[in-house]
Amino acid sequence: MSVVYEKVALIGLGLIASSMYWAMKRDGLAGEVTGYARSAETRDTAREIGLCDRVCDTAVEAVQDADLVVLCVPVGVMGDVAAEIAPHLKPGATVSDVGSVKGAVIEAVAPHLPDGVHFVPSHPMAGTEHSGPRSGFAELYDGKYCLIVPVPGSDRDAVDRLKALWNGMGAFTDELEAEHHDRVCAVTSHAPHLIAYTMVGVADDLRRVTDSEVIKYSAAGFRDFTRIAASDPTMWRDVFLSNKDATLEILGRFTEELFALQRAIRQGDGDHLHDYFTRTRAIRRGIIEAGQDTDAPDFGRSGSKS
Amino acid sequence: MSVVYEKVALIGLGLIASSMYWAMKRDGLAGEVTGYARSAETRDTAREIGLCDRVCDTAVEAVQDADLVVLCVPVGVMGDVAAEIAPHLKPGATVSDVGSVKGAVIEAVAPHLPDGVHFVPSHPMAGTEHSGPRSGFAELYDGKYCLIVPVPGSDRDAVDRLKALWNGMGAFTDELEAEHHDRVCAVTSHAPHLIAYTMVGVADDLRRVTDSEVIKYSAAGFRDFTRIAASDPTMWRDVFLSNKDATLEILGRFTEELFALQRAIRQGDGDHLHDYFTRTRAIRRGIIEAGQDTDAPDFGRSGSKS
Numbered sequence: 001m002s003v004v005y006e007k008v009a010l011i012g013l014g015l016i017a018s019s020m021y022w023a024m025k026r027d028g029l030a031g032e033v034t035g036y037a038r039s040a041e042t043r044d045t046a047r048e049i050g051l052c053d054r055v056c057d058t059a060v061e062a063v064q065d066a067d068l069v070v071l072c073v074p075v076g077v078m079g080d081v082a083a084e085i086a087p088h089l090k091p092g093a094t095v096s097d098v099g100s101v102k103g104a105v106i107e108a109v110a111p112h113l114p115d116g117v118h119f120v121p122s123h124p125m126a127g128t129e130h131s132g133p134r135s136g137f138a139e140l141y142d143g144k145y146c147l148i149v150p151v152p153g154s155d156r157d158a159v160d161r162l163k164a165l166w167n168g169m170g171a172f173t174d175e176l177e178a179e180h181h182d183r184v185c186a187v188t189s190h191a192p193h194l195i196a197y198t199m200v201g202v203a204d205d206l207r208r209v210t211d212s213e214v215i216k217y218s219a220a221g222f223r224d225f226t227r228i229a230a231s232d233p234t235m236w237r238d239v240f241l242s243n244k245d246a247t248l249e250i251l252g253r254f255t256e257e258l259f260a261l262q263r264a265i266r267q268g269d270g271d272h273l274h275d276y277f278t279r280t281r282a283i284r285r286g287i288i289e290a291g292q293d294t295d296a297p298d299f300g301r302s303g304s305k306s
Numbered sequence: 307m308s309v310v311y312e313k314v315a316l317i318g319l320g321l322i323a324s325s326m327y328w329a330m331k332r333d334g335l336a337g338e339v340t341g342y343a344r345s346a347e348t349r350d351t352a353r354e355i356g357l358c359d360r361v362c363d364t365a366v367e368a369v370q371d372a373d374l375v376v377l378c379v380p381v382g383v384m385g386d387v388a389a390e391i392a393p394h395l396k397p398g399a400t401v402s403d404v405g406s407v408k409g410a411v412i413e414a415v416a417p418h419l420p421d422g423v424h425f426v427p428s429h430p431m432a433g434t435e436h437s438g439p440r441s442g443f444a445e446l447y448d449g450k451y452c453l454i455v456p457v458p459g460s461d462r463d464a465v466d467r468l469k470a471l472w473n474g475m476g477a478f479t480d481e482l483e484a485e486h487h488d489r490v491c492a493v494t495s496h497a498p499h500l501i502a503y504t505m506v507g508v509a510d511d512l513r514r515v516t517d518s519e520v521i522k523y524s525a526a527g528f529r530d531f532t533r534i535a536a537s538d539p540t541m542w543r544d545v546f547l548s549n550k551d552a553t554l555e556i557l558g559r560f561t562e563e564l565f566a567l568q569r570a571i572r573q574g575d576g577d578h579l580h581d582y583f584t585r586t587r588a589i590r591r592g593i594i595e596a597g598q599d600t601d602a603p604d605f606g607r608s609g610s611k612s
Contacts, residue, residue: 076576125523125525126525127525129590144525145522145523145525147523174522184519184520184523185523187508187509187512187520187528188509188519188520188523188524188527188528189523189527189528190527191505191508192505192527192528192530192531193527194564194567194571195501195505195564196527196530197567197582197583197586198560198563198564198567199497199498199501199560200586200589200590201563201582201585201586202493202497202556202559202560202563203493203494203589204585204586204588204589205559206493206559212592212596213490213494214490214493214494214589215589215592215593215596216451216480216596217431217451217453217490217491217494217495218494218593218596218599219431219432219433219450219451219599221494221495221496221498221499221502221534222493222494222495222498223593223599224498224530224533224534225498226586226589226590226593226599227530227590227599228527228530229583229586229587229589229590230586230587230590230591231583233579233580233583233584233587234580236579236583237576237579237580237583238576240571240579241571241574241576241579244571244572244574247571248568248571248572250508251564251568253508253511253512254504254505254508255561255564257504257507257508258500258501258504258557258561261500261503261504262554262557265500265546265547265550265553265554266550266554268547268550270382270543270544270547273539273542273543273546273547274539274540274543276503276507277503277535277537277539277542277543278539279507279510280503280506280507280510280532280535280536281535281536281539282510283506283509283510283520283521283532283535284435284506284532284533284535284536285536286518286521287521287524287529287532290518290521290522290524293524293525293529293532293533
């Protein structure tokens with residue numbers, strides 16, 4: 001691979017940024033990568049583990065001369081960070097972000113950016129339940145999708161160059177329009193997370209009654225919800241607040257369907273249940289065929305014959 | 307390990323039974339293991355892959371002289387199978403089952419069993435999203451819990467011997483009372499499955515609108531729901547119909563909590579969301595500390611640094 005950007009600045013050093021760093025280094029995609037995190041503890045950790053070529057004590061210092069600045073902070077503070085760095089951006093630089101919501105981020109960030117700076121929002125559809133500077137790894141984006149969400153007037157060359165970076169880090173890229181992005185993510189990511197959080201919350205209430213049984217016997221399904229529900233609280237608070245309408249719409253549909261299934265259970269309508277469960281099985285096959293998950297029997301977690 | 311039962315009969319040859327067979331063989335826990343499945347195709351597959359020492363064409367033949375008979379069929383047909391085999395059981399034999407619901411199974415099976423045959427229901431809390439005779443593997447039960455649910459008057463020696471078998475196959479065992487079992491499983495397994503099925507159903511409806519985006523971008527959370535929702539439709543139909551009350555109660559609590567979170571989103575109550583998401587994170591740590599899942603960042607699925 002060849003260098004895509006001479007100088008990259010990562011603002012925020014959590015799972016997404018640290019995985020970007022390791023992936024850019026693995027693939028030789030960037031010259032120097034600077035990093036900044038608001039917390040001194042995170043900056044110390046980054047220095048200790050060699051995360052970023054240079055860790056800066058201010059965002060302004062980190063973005064100095066950068067060809068690409070990537071905002072890797074919770075969606076709720078993107079606007080503040082953009083306002084702070086805007087006067088210090090190099091003319092011709094590209095600013096991107098990795099927020100899970102695009103409409104609200106564009107609204108918050110775009111007004112701050114000076115003319116001659118290109119804004120190309122993005123959203124890598126990958127993650128783990130871990131967070132913080134130690135959680136990143138170079139392979140996170142391999143074979144996953146990174147959605148590129150150009151804003152009206154986004155420079156074509158700037159868009160293509162950012163896509164080249166993500167492709168270099170192992171990801172597929174697709175271009176989506178912001179509102180459509182936010183609706184798709186409400187289905188594939190935001191609503192599932194809220195539902196998982198809810199189920200774990202219910203079990204947590206009951207745990208006080210049933211002691212540790214909920215935990216001991218979690219391998220029969222519940223366990224998978226707890227993994228999703230262990231994701232970063234600040235990030236997810238901001239996601240729900242900034243993609244409110246699309247998330248609430250999907251949750252409304254979800255509740256409707258859930259009520260229909262509850263009624264089928266109450267009425268003993270086995271055919272309805274069986275048909276429904278057969279249909280949902282097919283979508284799983286689609287995901288495996290698309291290479292977005294493996295067919296390994298992961299509920300068992302440990303070694304298997306297949 | 308030494309032999310726990312001279313002759314074991316497995317009725318039904320899906321994921322649970324086939325994993326039991328491989329585990330019993332790995333650990334030398336049984337003399338001869340016979341197997342029976344209603345479908346000729348399943349019996350042929352079992353013979354082809356060497357699943358069971360002897361595959362029989364009838365359940366009656368399989369249970370002949372068996373010291374332990376394990377019913378590994380969907381909960382809804384346990385009663386019929388018990389009625390069929392009952393006159394052919396060896397005096398002193400133990401009958402067990404692996405159903406995910408215990409109250410309804412005990413009600414359906416117990417009346418058919420003759421005096422002098424011991425009934426000791428069980429429920430291994432382990433599984434994968436795969437089903438059928440090819441899906442089993444010896445390690446499925448390693449480190450998982452198998453719940454033993456003695457019925458009133460269950461013979462102590464028969465209970466202890468069945469526990470020894472499950473311990474030999476790598477599982478921990480706990481004894482629970484049937485009604486309590488069904489309530490705990492409604493939380494840890496039944497409600498999570500219905501919720502996952504529902505979320506996947508919603509996405510499947512939307513997929514017709516958004517083409518394959520739901521599948522392509524599934525790695526951001528939705529993917530984990532599809533794995534649960536790919537479980538066997540017949541098995542799960544029967545579980546919901548036979549653990550109706552406990553499942554509906556948990557779903558009622560779930561809906562209450564979901565509505566509270568939806569209201570917090572609508573009203574922009576970030577503190578409520580953040581507190582909730584912080585609390586659910588703790589339960590995940592409990593599961594990892596209890597050894598019921600690994601801390602590996604599984605969302606990434608592929609190699610990681612940790």
